[in-house]
Amino acid sequence: MADEVVLLDYWLSPYGMRLRIALALKGIEYEFKEENLSNKSPLLLQSNPVHKKIPVLIHSGKPICESVALQYIDEVWNDKAPLFPSDPYVRSQAKFWLDFVDKKVILLWRKIWTTKGEEVEAATKEFIDCIKLLEAELGDKPFYGGETLGFVDVALVPIYSWFYVYEKFGNFSVERECPKLFACVKRCFEKESVSKSLPDQDKVYSLVMEIRTKLGIE
Ligand code: GS8
Numbered sequence: 277m278a279d280e281v282v283l284l285d286y287w288l289s290p291y292g293m294r295l296r297i298a299l300a301l302k303g304i305e306y307e308f309k310e311e312n313l314s315n316k317s318p319l320l321l322q323s324n325p326v327h328k329k330i331p332v333l334i335h336s337g338k339p340i341c342e343s344v345a346l347q348y349i350d351e352v353w354n355d356k357a358p359l360f361p362s363d364p365y366v367r368s369q370a371k372f373w374l375d376f377v378d379k380k381v382i383l384l385w386r387k388i389w390t391t392k393g394e395e396v397e398a399a400t401k402e403f404i405d406c407i408k409l410l411e412a413e414l415g416d417k418p419f420y421g422g423e424t425l426g427f428v429d430v431a432l433v434p435i436y437s438w439f440y441v442y443e444k445f446g447n448f449s450v451e452r453e454c455p456k457l458f459a460c461v462k463r464c465f466e467k468e469s470v471s472k473s474l475p476d477q478d479k480v481y482s483l484v485m486e487i488r489t490k491l492g493i494e
Contacts, residue, residue, distance in 0.1 A: 281306035282334040284320050286313055287475055290382060290434035291343050292331040297430050298349045300469035301357040346427060359427040373413060373428045380406050385438060388446040389484050392493045400446040404453050411457040418463055425464060433464040440477040441484050
């Protein structure tokens with residue numbers, strides 16, 4: 277079992293995408309186990325008995341649940357592509373923005389495609405305000421991590437596979453609203469470790485359509 281790495285994941289999960297990108301950037305081989313979230317595997321239930329959520333990284337038999345696994349990956353495989361800044365102040369700031377992406381951006385991004393009418397309009401407006409704040413934080417740097425990808429980039433880039441969905445349902449273009457943020461995300465996507473870890477925009481759109489139909493908003 278030495279250094280065996282397994283990822284319990286679901287292809288559409290932005291949290292899972294982060295771990296896939298981090299593992300790819302560091303060149304770690306792992307087994308990808310796709311979960312059916314409406315019929316979770318015994319391995320998932322046993323590995324994350326508290327929340328029963330993906331992603332779970334299982335390293336040499338030990339589970340590391342959900343997004344904390346990102347920092348774990350960076351600490352364990354620290355010889356390549358460091359993601360977390362070593363300076364405590366810089367690290368604290370990056371963690372602040374990661375929390376912002378989790379608490380605000382991801383929740384609003386869900387609202388954009390799971391609601392309609394005034395609700396989607398309000399969510400879209402708030403989402404654009406949030407990504408503008410993120411863009412201001414980026415400034416003129418190529419990446420949030422500076423000259424190379426950092427963990428805020430890894431946390432944010434899953435947004436890329438949703439651009440088409442935003443244009444369709446939120447009726448806005450990330451490129452038009454936030455050109456610098458768009459350029460940063462595209463720059464991340466140009467890296468093979470990122471592009472091969474993210475799903476195709478059309479595949480995301482098709483599933484979103486299916487879910488919207490089930491929710492009765494199509
Ligand atoms: C979120 C994990 C999560 O929401 C993290 O990783 O930081 N805060 C966690 N996982 C979802 C799939 S992604 O939308 C999940 O597993 N949902 C299944 C369920 O809630 O039953």
